[in-house]
Amino acid sequence: MKRRGFIGALAGLSITAHANGVFAAALNKPPSMALPDLVASDRVLVVVNLQGGNDGLNTIVPHGMPAYYRYRPSIGIAPGDVLQIDRTIGFNPALASLKGMFDNGSVAIVQGAGYPAPDHSHFRSTEIWQTAAPEKYEHTGWLGRYLDESNLPETNLFNAVAVAPILPEVLASRRVDVPAIAGLGGYGLASDRNATQRSAFASLVRDDRVPFASPYLATVASIEDRAQRGSEELPKLVAGYKTSAAYPATAIGRSLALAAQMIGSNLGTRVIYVAHGSFDTHVAQRARQDVLLRGLGDALKAFYDDLAAHGNEKKTLTMTFSEFGRRVAENASRGTDHGTAAPMFLIGGGIKGGVYGEHPSLDALDNGDTRFTTDFRSVYATIVEKWFGRPSAGVIAGTYPTLPMLG
Amino acid sequence: MRYDAYMNAATTFRPPGSLPTAPLARYTGPWDVRLAAHLLRRAGFGGTLADRARFAANSMAVNVDALMNVGPANAGLPSPELIDTEYAGGELQRIRAMRMAETPAAPAGGDTALEVMRKMRGQMRRKQDVANVTWWLDRMIASTSPLQEKMTLFLHGNFATASNQKGIYGLDIIEQNQLMRSYALGNFVALTHAVARDRAMLKYLDNARSNRDHPNENFARELMELFTLGIGNYTEQDVRESARAFTGYTFQRRTGAFFMNERQHDDGRKTFLGKTGNFTGDDVIDIIFQQPASAALLARKLLEFFVYSDPEPQLVDDLAAVVRREKFELAPIMSTLLRSNVFYSERAYRALVKSPVEFVVGSYQLFGIEKTGPGVRDVLNRMGQVPFHPPSVKGWDGGASWLSTQTVLARENFASSLMTASSGAGGPLFEGLPPSAHVAAQRLVGTILLGDATPSATAKLAAYLDGGDTSLGGALSGENVDGRMRGAAYLTMAMPAYQLS
Numbered sequence: 084m085k086r087r088g089f090i091g092a093l094a095g096l097s098i099t100a101h102a103n104g105v106f107a108a109a110l111n112k113p114p115s116m117a118l119p120d121l122v123a124s125d126r127v128l129v130v131v132n133l134q135g136g137n138d139g140l141n142t143i144v145p146h147g148m149p150a151y152y153r154y155r156p157s158i159g160i161a162p163g164d165v166l167q168i169d170r171t172i173g174f175n176p177a178l179a180s181l182k183g184m185f186d187n188g189s190v191a192i193v194q195g196a197g198y199p200a201p202d203h204s205h206f207r208s209t210e211i212w213q214t215a216a217p218e219k220y221e222h223t224g225w226l227g228r229y230l231d232e233s234n235l236p237e238t239n240l241f242n243a244v245a246v247a248p249i250l251p252e253v254l255a256s257r258r259v260d261v262p263a264i265a266g267l268g269g270y271g272l273a274s275d276r277n278a279t280q281r282s283a284f285a286s287l288v289r290d291d292r293v294p295f296a297s298p299y300l301a302t303v304a305s306i307e308d309r310a311q312r313g314s315e316e317l318p319k320l321v322a323g324y325k326t327s328a329a330y331p332a333t334a335i336g337r338s339l340a341l342a343a344q345m346i347g348s349n350l351g352t353r354v355i356y357v358a359h360g361s362f363d364t365h366v367a368q369r370a371r372q373d374v375l376l377r378g379l380g381d382a383l384k385a386f387y388d389d390l391a392a393h394g395n396e397k398k399t400l401t402m403t404f405s406e407f408g409r410r411v412a413e414n415a416s417r418g419t420d421h422g423t424a425a426p427m428f429l430i431g432g433g434i435k436g437g438v439y440g441e442h443p444s445l446d447a448l449d450n451g452d453t454r455f456t457t458d459f460r461s462v463y464a465t466i467v468e469k470w471f472g473r474p475s476a477g478v479i480a481g482t483y484p485t486l487p488m489l490g
Numbered sequence: 491m492r493y494d495a496y497m498n499a500a501t502t503f504r505p506p507g508s509l510p511t512a513p514l515a516r517y518t519g520p521w522d523v524r525l526a527a528h529l530l531r532r533a534g535f536g537g538t539l540a541d542r543a544r545f546a547a548n549s550m551a552v553n554v555d556a557l558m559n560v561g562p563a564n565a566g567l568p569s570p571e572l573i574d575t576e577y578a579g580g581e582l583q584r585i586r587a588m589r590m591a592e593t594p595a596a597p598a599g600g601d602t603a604l605e606v607m608r609k610m611r612g613q614m615r616r617k618q619d620v621a622n623v624t625w626w627l628d629r630m631i632a633s634t635s636p637l638q639e640k641m642t643l644f645l646h647g648n649f650a651t652a653s654n655q656k657g658i659y660g661l662d663i664i665e666q667n668q669l670m671r672s673y674a675l676g677n678f679v680a681l682t683h684a685v686a687r688d689r690a691m692l693k694y695l696d697n698a699r700s701n702r703d704h705p706n707e708n709f710a711r712e713l714m715e716l717f718t719l720g721i722g723n724y725t726e727q728d729v730r731e732s733a734r735a736f737t738g739y740t741f742q743r744r745t746g747a748f749f750m751n752e753r754q755h756d757d758g759r760k761t762f763l764g765k766t767g768n769f770t771g772d773d774v775i776d777i778i779f780q781q782p783a784s785a786a787l788l789a790r791k792l793l794e795f796f797v798y799s800d801p802e803p804q805l806v807d808d809l810a811a812v813v814r815r816e817k818f819e820l821a822p823i824m825s826t827l828l829r830s831n832v833f834y835s836e837r838a839y840r841a842l843v844k845s846p847v848e849f850v851v852g853s854y855q856l857f858g859i860e861k862t863g864p865g866v867r868d869v870l871n872r873m874g875q876v877p878f879h880p881p882s883v884k885g886w887d888g889g890a891s892w893l894s895t896q897t898v899l900a901r902e903n904f905a906s907s908l909m910t911a912s913s914g915a916g917g918p919l920f921e922g923l924p925p926s927a928h929v930a931a932q933r934l935v936g937t938i939l940l941g942d943a944t945p946s947a948t949a950k951l952a953a954y955l956d957g958g959d960t961s962l963g964g965a966l967s968g969e970n971v972d973g974r975m976r977g978a979a980y981l982t983m984a985m986p987a988y989q990l991s
Binding site: 303307416 | 505696699707726884895896897903906907984
């Protein structure tokens with residue numbers, strides 16, 4: 084679904100008259116740069132949303148910083164347990180799979196990713212990471228804007244896919260419809276009456292004698308139409324794909340397996356969204372976060388094994404993000420409250436593995452929180468410019484330096 | 491500043507046109523079956539055909555009076571079947587006793603006694619959850635106080651709490667649900683005080699575990715951000731001070747009753763929203779409701795739930811003034827809203843997306859099916875809304891977020907199953923052979939969509955009824971009428987108008 088662009092497709096029909104001024108102006112403006120991407124156009128970005136606020140300090144552990152153990156007497160990970168990268172930092176042992184991929188040079192860690200004046204609300208901070216607009220309320224996601232700026236074929240029902248029951252804001256776009264597909268099972272109509280149905284509701288929307296003027300009418304019809312056509316086509320398009328990769332039997336395992344299947348079936352999909360969590364570990368953090376991190380690492384390992392077996396690992400870049408890290412000091416419930424900056428992972432796609440950016444200081448906290456060292460919009464700009472080969476101007480407001488891990 | 495930026499942002503899905511003059515003044519225009527059905531959809535879930543006929547025959551004022559006249563929260567309808575009676579000396583207590591007495595020896599190749607009991611407990615909790623969801627759905631379908639159930643759903647979304655996580659099971663969520671129901675048309679401030687002491691909420695947002703040395707901010711933050719004020723109307727310092735005030739608010743492990751643990755309560759001085767004192771959590775709530783933002787947030791949420799998405803700032807201000815004047819009493823506020831010009835304006839008509847609960851409950855009512863089954867939980871899950879399982883403490887976003895390719899397929903498949911199940915839809919819609927396919931199509935469009943379809947869409951339905959686009963072919967006849975009508979009813983329910991309230 085795109086939140087506004089559907090109106091554009093119906094230009095000239097009565098429904099357009101209902102669009103308010105700002106809305107109509109935005110739609111009448113042609114795409115600012117309908118250029119093909121500058122680099123190989125079969126590249127795919129997979130974003131993994133670690134929902135709920137993943138604790139960065141127990142993901143990439145600063146075992147060389149004494150303050151870490153002072154702040155976390157019960158949930159700190161002992162130096163001997165940390166999978167060490169160097170004398171300062173290392174992986175949570177639950178991320179052994181990811182550490183293996185890091186040692187092979189296919190994982191980049193971006194330290195201290197965050198943004199100025201961090202918000203501690205799950206919902207607002209999630210919006211900020213998804214829209215890349217901390218200063219204002221933006222209605223499109225940064226990847227939705229990337230889709231808008233790219234010259235993707237309008238007839239393709241799968242230019243981007245959210246492997247989720249509902250569309251995340253990061254893929255909200257003005258011009259490109261993005262399907263939400265929770266899984267292949269259940270994605271389709273139980274009835275064989277599609278043709279009549281599509282034709283009947285198409286006439287309902289396109290006929291100017293429609294007896295009411297709902298602001299949602301055209302959206303509903305557009306989504307229903309694409310849902311029906313997409314659900315007829317998708318199973319056929321991906322049926323030939325076979326895999327022997329050992330995905331864990333978890334939601335994130337199934338989501339990434341479907342992502343690999345879609346990538347391997349060459350649907351022209353440029354962006355895939357998957358979600359994992361909830362990481363909101365206010366209470367008894369160790370047990371819960373370790374299960375989630377192990378699930379993440381094992382699923383990513385299987386995903387890249389699967390991609391590599393089909394020769395797709397170089398064209399697939401994966402990025403993780405979470406709305407915030409967590410408070411440096413543990414709370415009374417052996418958990419942590421909402422915090423700020425945390426590391427991001429970039430995986431595959433021929434990336435130059437290693438550690439980028441500085442770990443935030445634990446000796447100069449801001450009201451108990453770390454201060455970010457890398458603006459997350461630098462990571463986004465790097466992906467838009469170096470991975471997709473496009474100017475980041477129409478996608479990310481402002482100018483952010485790119486990081487040297489790509490291209 | 492940020493709040494203003496949000497309110498003035500160019501947003502989507504506000505209806506076209508402009509606000510009527512005197513939007514909250516009493517509507518005195520014409521009354522017909524379409525407006526009667528509109529009122530039933532918004533103040534309830536759509537109602538039965540008999541409800542619709544009654545509402546069409548009565549005046550708007552009589553109908554709203556009837557809606558406002560809600561019975562006691564527990565009257566007339568059964569309580570949920572209790573499988574997991576955590577605080578009532580039931581199965582789980584028995585299992586706890588067994589655990590205390592158990593011997594660790596495991597049978598060869600089998601589960602230990604502890605494992606067996608854990609599995610039993612897990613099964614019971616899942617069964618109870620299905621029973622809870624089914625119970626509420628059946629209650630929504632059958633209740634003679636639809637507004638009470640609708641307001642309960644609204645309040646559940648406002649004070650969103652999810653079951654079967656964070657130690658919330660069985661009676662926890664049902665007791666919270668009964669609390670919401672008892673305040674459905676009561677005082678919102680008093681309800682907020684009660685929610686702060688509610689066991690399910692104390693568990694969900696961790697306040698039960700908060701203590702004076704390490705206050706847990708989860709409840710304190712969401713209380714302001716989501717339940718009462720909205721983001722931008724308080725500082726991080728206010729969150730921290732409020733968390734201190736709520737330390738000690740917990741419950742008795744044995745009985746589940748609220749308990750003020752004075753030893754864990756921080757009774758020191760706090761400065762909260764510009765006031766200083768030795769505040770308790772209840773003081774914090776009272777200070778919150780002195781803020782103008784509290785009335786504005788409630789007004790905006792009510793408008794977005796009952797009238798249309800993205801209401802104009804002027805309309806929010808007008809309703810916020812009513813909220814303040816009525817001191818957060820939901821009955822007079824809702825009475826004003828449900829009689830207002832804006833509520834019956836063309837701009838409000840079909841201007842909301844039906845939530846999955848509205849879609850499912852309304853469909854059952856329309857076709858005269860009085861009970862759901864355990865499968866309804868999965869159906870709702872595929873559509874994106876299971877009562878007692880909001881995706882987060884923010885509740886359900888509603889509006890356009892109900893619509894994705896995945897969720898509209900689930901809606902269409904539910905409609906299909908309702909029309910084809912042997913125990914499914916009945917009623918006068920499917921009785922007798924209509925004189926022509928066109929008359930049949932008009933009857934379906936009239937009954938299911940209140941006529942909200944174009945002549946060409948109705949003609950497509952008629953063509954289907956007469957054998958076009960069907961694999962069997964042949965004109966509508968006494969032999970095929972039942973199947974054809976059910977098939978066409980499904981097609982009608984898949985039309986965009988039926989997704990809209």
